[in-house]
Amino acid sequence: MNAEKQIRNEVKPLPIYPSVPPVLGVAGVSGNGQTQLMEVLAGMRHLTAGSINVLGNEVRAASATSPRRIRDLGVGHIPEDRHHHGLVLNFEARENMILGFHESDLTGTGFLMDQAAISSNCQDKMDGFDVRPGNPKLNAKNFSGGNQQKIVIAREFSANPGVLLVGQPTRGVDVGAIEFIHKQLLELRDAGCAILLVSVELDEIMSLSDRIMVLCDGQNVGIVDAADADRQTLGLMMAGQRQEGAAA
């Protein structure tokens, strides 16, 4: 697929099949097209060519795509930058817990948004994902980085997505929360959700992924099985060197 040309980054046509296997890790030096790839898949950036197949629904370059349409097809998205995209820092936690879902039944079915439902929805998810402090009325900016991330994760995981796009899930997150987030990701995979994981942490990619795709200069250098991957091979691929036997 092609993302619109942005400075020098361009995602070249690449086949990815996140539905098989369950976790596809995307490795690469930061700035080699990961952000563009995620944004195109999430509908935040227009496709200029090709198409995306989402759980049997085809999204073509010509068709008007939007984050809402992609979300309605069952795609969850944990954005790379939670302060920029994932959260509204000046909103209360409970308002952030419905970001992207404010027209779903989480906010009730009446003409006005059901405040009690919004609060209890947030409280449930905060309890379930151990967000501290568990106060739905606290502004998002007053949570620690890890707990902010847990708010985003609680929101996206609870929607039971069929495909989940995960960007930098543990950036700026404390050690305890990292472990918790990894565990949750694997639980979601076991429940049958296909996951596309973008991270600058190579260890994270290697430990969570089933297969690893390497991007360099917006191009798919190759996809390797996580079991066969080692740091050196991946490092060479990140520098643009194609590997024998790696599927392109």
Place this chain on the structure above:
Amino acid sequence: MSAPTPPLPRWADLFLLPLINLCAAFLVCGLVVLAIGENPIEAMGVMIQGAFVFPGGLGYTLYYTTNIIFTGLAVATAFHAMMFNIGGEGQATLGGIGAALAAFAFAWAPGIIALPMAILGSALAGALWGVVPGYLQAKRGSHIVITTIMFNFIAASILVWLLAGPLIQAGQSSPQTAPLPDQTWLPKMQDMFSWVGIETARTPFNASFLIALLALFVFWVLIWRTRLGYEIRTVGQNPDAAHYAGINVARVIIIAMAIAGAFAGLLATNEILGSSHKVVNSFTAGYGFTGIAVALMGRNHPIGIFLAALLFGALFQGGAELDFTYKTISREMVLLIQGMIILFSGALAYMFNPPLARLIARMAAGRETAHG
């Protein structure tokens, strides 16, 4: 670098800080009054009496307040989407034209149809004047501040053209319309009071005040209770997150500007349907700009906007009284007071924040030690 300021408690942020800002503004004005040789306390007394106590004073105060509530809401609605709407003046002008055109068009109809149509006409025409800059901002990237200012001038020109040409009253030469059909007149408050047997002074204060109160309530529901309000606030606080969340940012900006324009347009219900019953040149008299100060001071919240509008309404009326009573104090002095209030509660709004926050934090700490 100084030590970080402790956050201000909510009550202090909402009530104490604006009060201190207000007192500072009055203090400076008092010094000016002193400098020109009058007694500031006495002058203050005259203003308060003129605005609230003298017969008709309160009526005029609330009449001005009504106008300012509408324009304050126009600024605040746009501000929740982080659009700085300077176009209240032009949107209100169009509202007047819309109200008059609807009133003349429904001259044949009974009041029960004609009056709602005239009110609707004011809101729709105002909305139109908000939508165009909103569209230019959302789709073309033309800055809303520039376009709304320019639209004030375009609206003023359209009004002059209409009043000097197509809408001028037959057989006279002053640029104003014929009186609107009287079934489109909103009842005066003194008439409504006299229906229940209470006699009050005759003022232009009329039923549109109730429309203004309703508008404040509608604004609150819209911004904090509807999904559209949620979208408006999300776009205002973080447009990138709004895009991520699947909100159509351009659409929300256009809708927010339409609603803002509609609020400003409703000013015509007070000025034209409620009071003068005809459209005259520059009837908006700067209320659109006062609305900016009011929205700023009222923190874009309906209660704050109401209180700030009341304050400015009282200043308008009390200032006229001041002008009337003192030879040495002119209307310009009232402008000075308004300017000071805008300066202290707008531009310098947070000047007293750090010292006040430190003081409150120290007092709280002191109380804890006393108890511990």
